[in-house]
Amino acid sequence: MNRSPIGIFDSGIGGLTVARAIFEQLPGESTIYFGDTARVPYGPKSAETVRRYSLEILRWLLDQRVKAVVIACNTSTAHALETLQAESPVPVIGVIEPGAAAAAAVGGERPIGVIGTAGTIASGAYAKAIRRTVPDARVEQRACPLFVPLVEEGWFEHPAADLIAREYLGPLAAAGVGALVLGCTHYPLLKPLLQRVMGPGVRLIDSGEETARVVASALRERSLQAPEGAPATHRFAVSDDEARFRQVGVRFIGDRLARAEVVPLA
Ligand code: DGL
Numbered sequence: 368m369n370r371s372p373i374g375i376f377d378s379g380i381g382g383l384t385v386a387r388a389i390f391e392q393l394p395g396e397s398t399i400y401f402g403d404t405a406r407v408p409y410g411p412k413s414a415e416t417v418r419r420y421s422l423e424i425l426r427w428l429l430d431q432r433v434k435a436v437v438i439a440c441n442t443s444t445a446h447a448l449e450t451l452q453a454e455s456p457v458p459v460i461g462v463i464e465p466g467a468a469a470a471a472a473v474g475g476e477r478p479i480g481v482i483g484t485a486g487t488i489a490s491g492a493y494a495k496a497i498r499r500t501v502p503d504a505r506v507e508q509r510a511c512p513l514f515v516p517l518v519e520e521g522w523f524e525h526p527a528a529d530l531i532a533r534e535y536l537g538p539l540a541a542a543g544v545g546a547l548v549l550g551c552t553h554y555p556l557l558k559p560l561l562q563r564v565m566g567p568g569v570r571l572i573d574s575g576e577e578t579a580r581v582v583a584s585a586l587r588e589r590s591l592q593a594p595e596g597a598p599a600t601h602r603f604a605v606s607d608d609e610a611r612f613r614q615v616g617v618r619f620i621g622d623r624l625a626r627a628e629v630v631p632l633a
Contacts (some may be wrong), residue, residue, distance in 0.1 A: 410484025
C-alpha cells in the first residue's frame with residue numbers, strides 16, 4: 368500500500384483526458400498533473416527537444432514524491448518513454464502500448480487507422496507496437512496537427528473542426544479502417560465529431576482509457592495501490608497560463624480543477 372500520488376504529465380491540457388480516465392477507474396488514487404502549457408505543442412518538435420522537456424517534467428514529478436509516472440502525451444511517449452524509464456526509480460507508463468494492444472485486439476480483416484501528431488506518426492511507434500502483436504496488420508496512419516489547436520481553443524463541435532476532420536479522415540474512411548486509434552491526448556474530446564465523420568461501424572480507441580487499465584494493474588502488481596478508503600487529492604500544475612488551462616480544462620474534468628499552480632520549468 369502506498370498513499371503517494373501518481374504523476375501524470377502532458378504537453379498541455381489534452382492529457383486531462385488521461386487524468387479523467389484514471390480518476391474514473393482508480394477513484395482512490397491521488398494524482399499530480401503537470402501540463403507544459405508554456406511549450407505546447409510537442410507534436411511538431413524534434414525527438415531530442417521532446418525528450419529534454421519530458422526529462423525536466425519527470426524530475427519535477429519525482430521531487431513531488433510520486434509513486435509512478437504516466438506519460439499522458441503520445442508524442443512524449445513516442446520519443447521519450449525508454450529514456451524516462453531508464454532514468455526513473457518509479458514505474459513509467461506510456462499511452463502507446465495500451466492503445467496499440469486494444470487496436471490489435473479488435474481483429475478482423477480491416478486495416479487499423481492511427482491518427483496523431485506529426486511527431487507520433489513520423490516515429491511509427493503505434494504501427495510498430497500493433498505489429499508486435501499482429502505482425503501482418505495493415506496500419507493506415509495520418510498526422511492531424513490541426514486538431515490540437517482546435518481542442519485547445521475548445522472548438523469541439525465547431526464547423527471548422529468538422530471541415531478539417533473530413534479532410535484528414537477521408538482517406539482513412541476510404542481505406543475501410545475498422546478501428547481508429549486516437550493517438551493523441553486531445554482527440555478524445557473530438558470523439559462525437561470523429562465518430563460522425565468515420566461512421567458508426569468504426570471503433571474509436573481511446574488510448575487514455577486503455578492506459579488507465581494498465582496503470583491499475585501495474586500498481587496492483589507492485590503493491591503500490593492507495594489504502595482503501597483514503598481520501599484522494601488532485602493537484603494540477605502548468606508551466607504557463609493557468610487561467611486558460613482551468614477555463615478549458617473544467618469543461619472535461621469538472622470542478623476537480625478548482626486551481627492550478629504555475630511552475631515554470633527550466
Ligand atoms: N499531447 C500531445 C500528444 O498526445 C498533443 C499536443 C502536442 O502536440 O503537444 O501527442
